[in-house]
């Protein structure tokens with residue numbers, strides 16, 4: 416009979432984990448820099464394809480170079496200010512929202528005469544003669560990772576009263592991108608090397624007359640004052656469910672804001688939801704203590720000898736939104752040993768090369784890529800199986816909980832670290848000593864013998880190989896000792912797990 420001890424010497428791991436937890440929670444990003452997608456940006460490329468008698472014809476393409484932030488319905492709105500007195504003669508694949516004052520023009524009337532035009536994508540189902548490559552998706556653009564075939568949107572624009580050479584043309588100023596609503600800040604247009612276009616057979620190359628690029632970056636701080644999602648936590652080793660912090664996204668207040676939320680048990684639920692302004696994208700949320708449209712629940716579900724399992728549930732509390740192509744970004748140090756994921760797609764995000772602790776998760780098309788509005792179908796869930804890395808794994812100090820979660824690119828508010836469910840204890844962990852270790856060993860030996868007797872059904876002639884796993888980090892009371900017995904005759908009863 417042989418047993419082996421593992422990870423008996425990680426004395427300082429818990430302290431390191433605690434420091435790491437505190438440092439990652441105190442970090443709140445307020446500028447346009449996203450630590451999980453440091454190069455993420457939206458680039459608007461403006462290619463002049465040909466000169467016209469009074470201006471030029473250009474193709475404008477919006478590329479979403481963000482790993483996980485997409486542009487959802489009702490889509491993007493792109494605006495700019497003309498440098499001179501330019502007008503838009505015509506557009507293909509999108510339209511200006513307001514024609515403006517074209518009274519100067521007789522006969523041929525421009526599509527838009529505003530000095531600061533705003534353009535929108537056309538809707539799906541636009542007639543072929545009004546379409547352009549990558550157009551007509553209602554302004555919806557996928558993230559780069561989630562759908563690499565749909566991360567761009569483009570349109571064609573014919574500009575008049577403009578320069579007709581690369582010396583006289585003036586680049587537009589003050590680009591604005593609403594996607595939808597605020598959040599993006601665009602830099603100035605920069606003249607870059609003209610784009611080269613390859614024919615589909617790759618046998619001929621053509622070149623734009625002139626090209627300029629505009630780069631826009633996102634800041635959650637600009638986007639909205641209040642958060643839009645929150646995280647709740649639970650575990651198999653503690654009955655406490657740590658809810659989302661109260662008033663994360665708003666407070667329930669019947670006196671100053673009656674009807675600010677919807678009671679799911681109200682007999683008038685259907686009429687309240689139907690009566691709400693369908694065209695408004697402001698959330699109409701179910702009454703909860705956190706008042707968030709989205710809650711992510713992280714449940715530490717099971718502990719195996721070499722693996723552990725987590726269940727993640729995303730719940731929609733918003734009656735006014737079906738989230739299409741939702742995505743989740745989760746940071747946890749064990750993602751470098753993710754072994755299996757059920758019913759979500761997974762892609763590791765490694766913004767810093769070597770550090771593989773961030774995962775992007777999203778739904779499977781036609782199965783759960785649509786997170787339905789609040790109600791019985793308003794949730795999606797998955798389970799994650801991680802392989803334990805002996806040098807870092809612990810259930811202590813909230814290590815098993817995520818460091819950071821984003822839903823659709825927005826940071827979700829976590830409960831305060833001191834509220835996390837912790838391992839039950841009966842005495843101070845400072846008592847952990849060699850004596851405790853020896854005691855634990857004796858106890859586990861006793862357990863092994865009794866288990867063998869129990870399992871092998873009083874047939875001592877059978878050879879068994881018990882493995883005792885005693886992890887130092889789990890040695891505060893009660894000590895969790897995992898005893899695994901490989902008993903071929905009882906394969907389904909061979910694993911004995913006890914918390915002493």
Ligand SMILES: *[C@@H]1O[C@H](CO)[C@@H](O)[C@H](O)[C@H]1NC(C)=O
Pocket residue numbers: 454455456457458480630
């Ligand atoms: C925008 O993102 C692309 C793709 O990640 C990157 O190549 C480019 O350098 C970024 N542009 C800026 C100005 O950061």
Ligand SMILES: *[C@@H]1O[C@H](CO)[C@@H](O)[C@H](O)[C@H]1NC(C)=O
Pocket residue numbers: 581582606625
């Ligand atoms: C304009 O075109 C000339 C030649 O046609 C070229 O040499 C020059 O670099 C171009 N300038 C810009 C800003 O593209």
Ligand SMILES: *[C@@H]1O[C@H](CO)[C@@H](O)[C@H](O)[C@H]1NC(C)=O
Pocket residue numbers: 496588589
């Ligand atoms: C562009 O924006 C800047 C700062 O927001 C503003 O000062 C300037 O007047 C704007 N220019 C035009 C032409 O609107």
Ligand SMILES: *[C@@H]1O[C@H](CO)[C@@H](O)[C@H](O)[C@H]1NC(C)=O
Pocket residue numbers: 458459460478607608627628
């Ligand atoms: C301009 O944007 C296009 C498309 O994103 C990109 O391929 C090109 O490298 C950019 N040019 C510069 C100089 O950033």
Ligand SMILES: *[C@@H]1O[C@H](CO)[C@@H](O)[C@H](O)[C@H]1NC(C)=O
Pocket residue numbers: 667668669670
């Ligand atoms: C608001 O009303 C609900 C039910 O009508 C009630 O349960 C809740 O306690 C009230 N909240 C406040 C802050 O008064």
Ligand SMILES: *[C@@H]1O[C@H](CO)[C@@H](O)[C@H](O)[C@H]1NC(C)=O
Pocket residue numbers: 734735736737787788
């Ligand atoms: C969400 O989708 C369901 C089923 O397609 C539809 O009945 C419901 O009206 C949609 N809700 C919203 C807010 O669009």
Ligand SMILES: *[C@@H]1O[C@H](CO)[C@@H](O)[C@H](O)[C@H]1NC(C)=O
Pocket residue numbers: 750751752753754763765771
């Ligand atoms: C990150 O970890 C996952 C899960 O073990 C693995 O599949 C992936 O290849 C790793 N990626 C990198 C860049 O190391």
Ligand SMILES: *[C@@H]1O[C@H](CO)[C@@H](O)[C@H](O)[C@H]1NC(C)=O
Pocket residue numbers: 751752802803804805
């Ligand atoms: C976990 O992943 C890291 C990096 O990919 C690897 O070095 C290590 O051996 C893995 N640990 C286990 C227990 O698989």
Ligand SMILES: *[C@@H]1O[C@H](CO)[C@@H](O)[C@H](O)[C@H]1NC(C)=O
Pocket residue numbers: 653654655833834835836837838839840
């Ligand atoms: C479970 O965790 C909660 C929150 O951290 C804590 O208050 C409670 O004492 C824990 N329960 C046990 C049995 O230790």
Ligand SMILES: *[C@@H]1O[C@H](CO)[C@@H](O)[C@H](O)[C@H]1NC(C)=O
Pocket residue numbers: 839840841842843844
């Ligand atoms: C468990 O131990 C911690 C740290 O020693 C202590 O703060 C906490 O009160 C203990 N919990 C219980 C339920 O005894």
